[in-house]
Amino acid sequence: MYSKKDDSLHCFCCKLFSNRDYKLNREGLKDWKNASDLLKVHEDSQEHNAHMATWKDLKVRFAKGIKIDKREMALNEAERKRWRDVLHRLVAIIQSLAERNMSFRGSTDTLNKPDNGHFLKEVELMARFDPVMKQHVSRVESGAGRHGHYLGKTIQNELIDSISSKIIQHIVTEIKLCKYFSIILDCSPDLNDKDQLSVVVRIVSQDDVPQVKEHFLGFLVAEQSTGEHLSSLILKRLEELNIPFEDCRGQSYDNGANVKGKNKGVQAKLLQLNSRAFYVPCGAHSLNLVVADAAKSSPDALSYFGHLTKLFKLFSASTQRWDVLLKYVKITLKSWTETRWESRIKSVEAVRYQAGQIREALLEVRGKTTDPVVRVEAQALAEEIGSFRFCICTVVWYDVLCKLQHVSKLMQSPSMQLDVAVDLLRKTRDSLSSYRNTGFSDAQTTAREMSEDMNVEAELEMKRLRTTKTHFGYESPDENIQDALQRMETTFFNVVMDAAISSLDERFQNLGDVNNLFGVLLDFPNLAEKELLQKCQTLSTALTQDSQQDIDGAELTREMLNFPPLPSTNMTNMELLAFLHEKKLTEIYPNMWVALRISATLPVTVAAAERSFSKFKLIKTYLRSTMMQEHLSGLSIISINHVVSHQLSYDDVIDDFAKRKSRKVKL
Numbered sequence: 001m002y003s004k005k006d007d008s009l010h011c012f013c014c015k016l017f018s019n020r021d022y023k024l025n026r027e028g029l030k031d032w033k034n035a036s037d038l039l040k041v042h043e044d045s046q047e048h049n050a051h052m053a054t055w056k057d058l059k060v061r062f063a064k065g066i067k068i069d070k071r072e073m074a075l076n077e078a079e080r081k082r083w084r085d086v087l088h089r090l091v092a093i094i095q096s097l098a099e100r101n102m103s104f105r106g107s108t109d110t111l112n113k114p115d116n117g118h119f120l121k122e123v124e125l126m127a128r129f130d131p132v133m134k135q136h137v138s139r140v141e142s143g144a145g146r147h148g149h150y151l152g153k154t155i156q157n158e159l160i161d162s163i164s165s166k167i168i169q170h171i172v173t174e175i176k177l178c179k180y181f182s183i184i185l186d187c188s189p190d191l192n193d194k195d196q197l198s199v200v201v202r203i204v205s206q207d208d209v210p211q212v213k214e215h216f217l218g219f220l221v222a223e224q225s226t227g228e229h230l231s232s233l234i235l236k237r238l239e240e241l242n243i244p245f246e247d248c249r250g251q252s253y254d255n256g257a258n259v260k261g262k263n264k265g266v267q268a269k270l271l272q273l274n275s276r277a278f279y280v281p282c283g284a285h286s287l288n289l290v291v292a293d294a295a296k297s298s299p300d301a302l303s304y305f306g307h308l309t310k311l312f313k314l315f316s317a318s319t320q321r322w323d324v325l326l327k328y329v330k331i332t333l334k335s336w337t338e339t340r341w342e343s344r345i346k347s348v349e350a351v352r353y354q355a356g357q358i359r360e361a362l363l364e365v366r367g368k369t370t371d372p373v374v375r376v377e378a379q380a381l382a383e384e385i386g387s388f389r390f391c392i393c394t395v396v397w398y399d400v401l402c403k404l405q406h407v408s409k410l411m412q413s414p415s416m417q418l419d420v421a422v423d424l425l426r427k428t429r430d431s432l433s434s435y436r437n438t439g440f441s442d443a444q445t446t447a448r449e450m451s452e453d454m455n456v457e458a459e460l461e462m463k464r465l466r467t468t469k470t471h472f473g474y475e476s477p478d479e480n481i482q483d484a485l486q487r488m489e490t491t492f493f494n495v496v497m498d499a500a501i502s503s504l505d506e507r508f509q510n511l512g513d514v515n516n517l518f519g520v521l522l523d524f525p526n527l528a529e530k531e532l533l534q535k536c537q538t539l540s541t542a543l544t545q546d547s548q549q550d551i552d553g554a555e556l557t558r559e560m561l562n563f564p565p566l567p568s569t570n571m572t573n574m575e576l577l578a579f580l581h582e583k584k585l586t587e588i589y590p591n592m593w594v595a596l597r598i599s600a601t602l603p604v605t606v607a608a609a610e611r612s613f614s615k616f617k618l619i620k621t622y623l624r625s626t627m628m629q630e631h632l633s634g635l636s637i638i639s640i641n642h643v644v645s646h647q648l649s650y651d652d653v654i655d656d657f658a659k660r661k662s663r664k665v666k667l
Contacts, residue, residue: 003028009035013055014048083150085132087159087654090150093122094159095645098638101618104156111137111151119156157631162657164218164634167644171201171215172241178203180594181243182250182277182601184214185234185259185266186609187222188616191625195222196616197230198609199237202250202414204600210577212600214414214608216640217241218633219616227258231269245270246545248277252603254285255507275545278514282606283411283421286507287404290500291344294400297499300492304393305336307384308347311358312336314365314377321365321374328357345401351385352398356454359385386456389488391447392440396493399439400500403431412607417573419522421604422508422515429504436497440489511604517542518599521592522573524560533557539595550598556591563589573600615639 001010008028015025023029024042031038042048097104097118106117111124127137140149175181184200197220205213220233238245251267253259259266260281267279295301312333315325325333331354334346351358362382366375384390407428411421451458520527520535527535533553540553567579577596580586586593619635620627638645 009039011042011048011051013051014042017051017054018047020047082132082135084651084654086136086150087657088650089126089130089133090123090155091159091163091650091653093119093126094156095163095638097122098160098163098635099642099645101615101635101639103621103624105153109152111140120151123151157634158660159653159657160631160634160638162653162660163645163648164637166648166653166656167637167641168217168241170644170647171217171641172243174205174213175201175203175215175243178205178597179247180204180249180598180601181247182252182603183234183248184252184603184606184609185230186254186606186613187225187230188613190616190620191622195225196220196613197222197233198612198616199234200606200608200612201243202601202603202608204577204597206581210574210581210597210600212415212417212574214603215644216608216612216637218637219612219629220633221629225258227261227265227269230258231266234266235270235273245277246274246548248274249598250280250602251277252280252282252606254282254606255289276543276550278517278542278602279510280418280514280602280604281507281510282604283416283425283508283511284408284605284607284610286511287408287411289507290503291401291404293503294496294500298492298495300389300393300488301397301496304390304397305344305347307381307390308333308336308351310377311351311381311385312347314374314381315361321369324364324368325358325361328361329354333358345398345405348394348398348401352394355385355391355394355450359454386451386454388447388451388456388458391450391458392443392488393492394450395443395446396439396496399435399443400432400496403428403435404500411605414608415574416604417600418511418515418518418602418604419573419599422512425504425508425511429501432497432501432504436494436501439497440493443493444485514602518595518602520560521595521599522571522576524563525566525569529557529561532560536560543595543598551591551595556595559589559592563592612636612640 001012002008003010006028008030009024010028011024018025029035029038094104102118104117104119106113106120107115109120110116111120113120123133123137127133136149140151180203182202184198184202186198187195188198190196199217199220200214201217202212202214205211217237220237222230222233224230235245248270251270253266257265260279262268270277271279295305312335315321315333316335329350331350333350334343336347337343359382362378362385366378366382369375369378407424410416410424448458517539520532520539524532536556537553540549540551540556543550564583564585566576568575571579573596577593577600580589580593580596615636616632619639620632
C-alpha cells in the first residue's frame with residue numbers, strides 16, 4: 001500500500017501481524033530505485049507468506065462472522081440497536097411536540113414527577129405501552145442508565161437542532177434543483193423587544209407537476225432596522241446555507257420605508273448586487289393601506305370607525321354588558337385594528353346585519369347601569385346607530401370592504417401568481433368604479449330598510465360645527481350644499497371612493513410594471529411578430545446581468561412563433577407551465593420554460609412570513625421568553641415546515657446526531 005502522507009510503501013498484512021521492526025511495516029519503504037527488488041524479496045519471504053495466510057484466514061472469518069469476539073460483538077450490536085430504537089422514539093416525541101408548538105420542559109427533569117414537562121410525560125406514556133421505552137425507563141429508574149439516559153434538556157436541544165438541520169438541508173437541495181428562487185422577509189418584535197426577521201424562500205418545484213412552494217428558513221435577530229443591516233443579514237444567511245444569491249429573481253416585503261426605499265431600502269441594496277431580483281410589494285399590505293387611505297379621506301369615515309371602536313369598548317369592558325349583548329346578537333362585535341387585515345370587515349359585519357339588535361342591547365345597558373358615564377355613552381351610541389347617516393356609512397363601508405376582502409383573501413394564497421393578481425386587481429378597480437356611479441343610491445335603499453327595522457325615521461340631518469375665524473382669502477370658498485343627502489354623497493361617498501381608486505392605482509403601480517414585463521409570456525398568441533420581438537428583447541435585457549442571460553430574446557421569439565396550439569386562449573402562468581411539462585416540451589422550448597418558471601417564482605404577498613409570526617407567538621410565549629435564539633429557530637423550522645419534516649428519515653437524523661456526539665480519539 002502507498003501512503004500519500006509519508007510518500008512511502010507499506011505491507012498491509014505485515015503491518016497488522018508482524019512484531020519485527022523493518023521499513024515495510026513501520027516507517028515505510030522510500031528507496032524507489034531498488035523498490036522493485038526489495039518488494040520481490042519481501043513477497044517471497046516465509047514471514048510475509050505466513051502473515052498473508054493469517055490475514056486471508058481472518059478475512060474469511062470476518063465474512064462468516066466467526067471471530068474470537070463474536071459474543072462481545074453481538075452484545076455491542078444489540079446495545080447499538082437498542083439505543084437506535086430509543087432514539088427513534090425520542091425523535092418522534094420531539095417532532096410531535098414541536099409541530100404542536102408545545103413546551104418541552106417543566107419545573108423538574110425527573111421522571112414520574114407531576115411537573116416534569118410534556119417531553120417526559122410523553123416518554124412515561126409511551127413506556128406504558130411500548131416495550132422498548134419501558135425497558136429504557138426501567139434502566140433509568142434503577143440507576144443503570146444514569147450516565148447516559150438521553151432524556152435531559154441537552155439531548156433534547158441537540159435532537160431539535162439535528163431535525164431542523166436535516167429539514168434545512170432538504171429545502172436547500174430542492175432550491176438548488178429548482179435554481180431560481182425569490183425571498184420574502186418581514187420583521188416583528190418578540191417578548192424581549194428584539195426584532196425577529198422571518199426568512200421565507202419561494203420556488204417552483206419540478207416534481208411530477210410544477211407547483212409553487214414557500215419554505216421557511218428560520219428567524220434572525222435584527223439588531224438594527226436599517227435597509228443596509230437587513231440586507232446584509234439575509235445575504236449572510238444565504239451564504240451560510242450555500243444558496244447563490246445570483247439565482248434570486250424576486251423579493252417581496254411589506255410597505256415599510258426601510259425595505260421598499262428606492263435609495264437605502266433593502267430592495268435597493270439587493271438590486272445593486274443583482275438587478276434581476278425584481279421587487280414586488282406585498283399585495284395584501286397594499287390593499288390594507290388602500291382601506292386606510294380611504295378611511296382617512298373623509299371626516300365622516302373617521303368618525304364612523306371611531307364609533308365602532310367605542311361600541312366594542314363599551315360592551316367588552318364589562319362581562320355583564322357583554323352578556324347583555326350576547327342575548328341580542330349572534331355575530332359578536334369586533335375591534336378595529338390597523339395591523340389585522342380582516343378586522344375592518346368583521347367589525348362592520350356585526351353592525352351591518354344586527355344594527356337593531358345592538359341598539360336594543362345599548363338601550364338595555366342604559367336602563368340597567370348605575371354608572372352615569374356608561375349611561376350617557378350608551379344613550380349616545382344608541383342614537384348614533386339609529387341615525388340614517390350611520391346606516392348609510394355602514395352599508396357603504398361593508399360593500400367596499402367586501403370587494404377588497406375577497407381579493408385580499410385570494411392574494412394571501414401561496415400559489416397566487418403575478419398575472420392572476422393583476423387581473424384580480426383590475427376587476428376590483430372596475431367594480432369600485434362601477435359602485436361609485438350607483439352605490440350611493442343603493443346604499444340609501446338598504447339604509448332605509450335598516451331604519452325601518454329599528455323603528456326610526458330615515459332622515460338625514462345637517463350637522464354644522466363651529467369653525468374658528470380665518471384670515472381673508474382671495475380664493476372663493478366652495479358653495480355650501482344645502483341638501484343633506486347630496487352633501488353626504490359629495491363629502492363622504494365620493495371622497496372615499498375616489499381615494500380608494502386612486503390609492504389602488506398608485507400602490508399597485510410597481511406590481512403592474514413587473515407584470516407588463518412578463519406579460520408577453522401569456523399574450524404572445526395575440527401579438528404581431530415585430531411587437532413580439534421587441535417585448536421578448538425587453539424581457540431578455542431585464543433578465544441579463546454582466547453578460548449572463550437567463551433567456552435569449554430572439555430564440556424566445558422563434559419559440560413563441562412556433563408554439564403548438566394551446567388548449568385554451570386564456571391560460572394562467574402555472575397552467576402554461578403544466579402544459580409544457582405534461583407534453584414533454586421543456587427541451588424543445590427552453591427559453592419559454594425558464595421565463596415561465598421565473599415569472600411563477602415572483603411573490604405577490606408576504607403572507608407566508610406573517611403566518612410564521614403566528615407560529616412564533618405560540619412558541620415564544622410569556623413562560624418561554626428566555627429560550628435561546630437557536631432553540632426558537634429550530635422549533636419554528638420543525639413546526640412551520642411540518643410537511644418536509646414528515647419526509648425525513650429517522651435514521652438520517654440519528655446518524656447526524658451520532659456524528660455530533662462522536663469523540664475524536666487521539667493516537
